[in-house]
Amino acid sequence: MRDSYDCIVVGGGPGGAWAAKHAAENGVSVLLLEKDREVGIPVRCAEAVSEKGLKTVVEPQPRWISNIIEGFVIVSPDGREVAIDTGKERGYMLDRKIFDYDLVQMATMNGVEVMTKAYVYDLIKPNGTVEGVRVQHMGEHHDIRARIVIGADGVESRVGRWAGLRTNIKMKDMESCLQMTLSNIKVDPKYIYFYLGRDVAPGGYLWIFPKNERVANVGLGISGEYARYKSAKEYLKEFIGRHFPNAAVLYTVVGGVPCATTLKKIVADGLMLVGDAAHQVNPISGGGITTAMIAGKIAGGVAAKAIAEDDVSENRLSQYARDWHKAEGKNHERTYKIKQAVYKLTDEDLNKTADTILSVPLEKRTLANIFRTALFRHPSLILDVVKVFMTK
Amino acid sequence: MIEVINDKCDFCGVCVAVCPVDSIDLFEARIEIKQNCIDCMLCVWICPVETLAPIEKLQEVECETAMIV
Numbered sequence: 001m002r003d004s005y006d007c008i009v010v011g012g013g014p015g016g017a018w019a020a021k022h023a024a025e026n027g028v029s030v031l032l033l034e035k036d037r038e039v040g041i042p043v044r045c046a047e048a049v050s051e052k053g054l055k056t057v058v059e060p061q062p063r064w065i066s067n068i069i070e071g072f073v074i075v076s077p078d079g080r081e082v083a084i085d086t087g088k089e090r091g092y093m094l095d096r097k098i099f100d101y102d103l104v105q106m107a108t109m110n111g112v113e114v115m116t117k118a119y120v121y122d123l124i125k126p127n128g129t130v131e132g133v134r135v136q137h138m139g140e141h142h143d144i145r146a147r148i149v150i151g152a153d154g155v156e157s158r159v160g161r162w163a164g165l166r167t168n169i170k171m172k173d174m175e176s177c178l179q180m181t182l183s184n185i186k187v188d189p190k191y192i193y194f195y196l197g198r199d200v201a202p203g204g205y206l207w208i209f210p211k212n213e214r215v216a217n218v219g220l221g222i223s224g225e226y227a228r229y230k231s232a233k234e235y236l237k238e239f240i241g242r243h244f245p246n247a248a249v250l251y252t253v254v255g256g257v258p259c260a261t262t263l264k265k266i267v268a269d270g271l272m273l274v275g276d277a278a279h280q281v282n283p284i285s286g287g288g289i290t291t292a293m294i295a296g297k298i299a300g301g302v303a304a305k306a307i308a309e310d311d312v313s314e315n316r317l318s319q320y321a322r323d324w325h326k327a328e329g330k331n332h333e334r335t336y337k338i339k340q341a342v343y344k345l346t347d348e349d350l351n352k353t354a355d356t357i358l359s360v361p362l363e364k365r366t367l368a369n370i371f372r373t374a375l376f377r378h379p380s381l382i383l384d385v386v387k388v389f390m391t392k
Numbered sequence: 393m394i395e396v397i398n399d400k401c402d403f404c405g406v407c408v409a410v411c412p413v414d415s416i417d418l419f420e421a422r423i424e425i426k427q428n429c430i431d432c433m434l435c436v437w438i439c440p441v442e443t444l445a446p447i448e449k450l451q452e453v454e455c456e457t458a459m460i461v
């Protein structure tokens with residue numbers, strides 16, 4: 001470890017790994033700091049990605065993929081199962097332990113230095129401009145300087161706050177999540193299941209993501225708005241008790257997902273935020289792996305250019321914010337509006353919508369078709385959807 | 393003040409994300425609540441596994457147990 005680098009990345013998740021890799025690829029020196037003893041562990045994820053999404057950021061490797069998903073089923077509050085045909089679009093169940101580890105390893109091949117067990121506890125910020133980080137590593141404190149610090153420190157992000165950015169999230173947009181990897185169960189490994197309803201997961205959904213026919217990630221997220229009355233733990237315990245009474249629990253994941261739009265400001269003088277730290281998550285699905293990598297790639301590229309041009313001002317770095325907005329951010333704003341409309345639906349609305357969709361034959365049940373049918377039968381939805389598209 | 397029941401904590405950081413005054417330090421396997429906590433309860437409510445509790449509540453529980461014993 002040196003006492004100064006061109007760029008320091010805080011956090012060794014997919015966002016941090018990809019930011020580090022792309023900064024280094026463009027010719028600057030990079031140090032990646034991770035507080036845990038190993039990258040990729042512990043896993044805080046349900047591990048599902050779309051094949052298409054993943055391919056936009058990296059060539060998928062067979063060793064990352066534990067299962068291939070061919071469709072999904074939505075279960076309405078009254079228990080009706082609505083299968084949706086996704087056509088040629090497939091999903092992957094990743095093994096994130098291996099995936100996250102490999103992404104960081106790929107970054108090191110471009111010259112990125114990595115330090116684990118390195119807890120960043122503050123920024124060096126003498127005149128308002130971020131100039132490095134303070135790290136605690138194996139009982140010792142170090143000041144490490146950098147032209148640019150990239151905060152990819154996940155949902156618990158504090159790097160942004162220390163730089164003076166407003167990173168607060170509304171309780172209703174924070175999903176409180178718990179997941180158990182269950183074994184000794186029987187599931188169809190080709191389908192992922194989403195359960196909706198007030199009694200199952202208010203303001204969120206419950207998922208069953210199979211790794212194979214006997215093992216699945218079963219978890220849920222509930223909106224912070226409801227978490228004060230009953231915890232995610234209680235909801236999941238009830239569901240597993242009802243549906244998988246004989247399951248063994250192989251692994252438990254506790255976590256949260258910021259299901260909001262991207263933070264208003266994700267750059268400051270000498271600083272950029274990436275991934276969950278910037279709330280770059282699909283607000284409906286809660287998926288944030290590929291979006292963190294898209295953001296990381298853009299941020300890493302802009303960081304390297306800014307350093308080469310010797311201008312790390314907020315103004316120069318805001319190119320990252322603009323490019324992100326074009327790539328995904330704008331899309332998330334639209335998705336967020338749909339999320340708000342969907343979460344307004346009562347259990348009764350959802351049951352009716354399920355009925356409507358079930359009247360469409362399975363082979364015609366594509367997402368676009370369902371949307372059209374649902375709109376036609378339930379005009380009240382039209383208003384919400386029109387609002388979404390008119391205001392884009 | 394908020395008490396951490398460390399045995400239950402998974403160090404996931406969701407509480408850190410919602411704390412409005414940056415009162416929570418999260419290390420690899422330890423969390424600490426600092427003095428500037430304003431008792432807003434957001435962290436208590438958001439924790440997926442009921443790790444946090446206001447200190448008064450904990451005391452209540454202890455009193456009850458004491459009475460039973």
Ligand SMILES: Cc1cc2nc3c(=O)[nH]c(=O)nc-3n(C[C@H](O)[C@H](O)[C@H](O)COP(=O)(O)OP(=O)(O)OC[C@H]3O[C@@H](n4cnc5c(N)ncnc54)[C@H](O)[C@@H]3O)c2cc1C
Nearest residue numbers: 011013014015035046047048120154255275276287288289
């Ligand atoms: C229960 C659950 C299920 C999910 N399921 C899916 C899914 O199926 N598909 C999907 O696409 N997404 C899913 N997500 C979201 C996804 O996990 C995240 O969006 C993704 O990991 C974000 O990547 P990141 O690089 O921004 O942050 P992270 O992967 O969270 O990485 C942040 C890293 O920063 C480190 N760090 C934090 N603070 C410091 C510090 N002070 N010093 C040093 N290091 C620090 C952390 O230890 C961590 O390793 C899920 C999330 C949860 C909680």
Ligand code: SF4
Nearest residue numbers: 401402404405407439
């Ligand atoms: S939300 Fe709960 S489990 Fe997660 S770090 Fe905070 S106290 Fe621990």
Ligand code: SF4
Nearest residue numbers: 411429430432433435
């Ligand atoms: S009670 Fe409020 S102020 Fe105190 S630690 Fe929890 S979230 Fe922060």
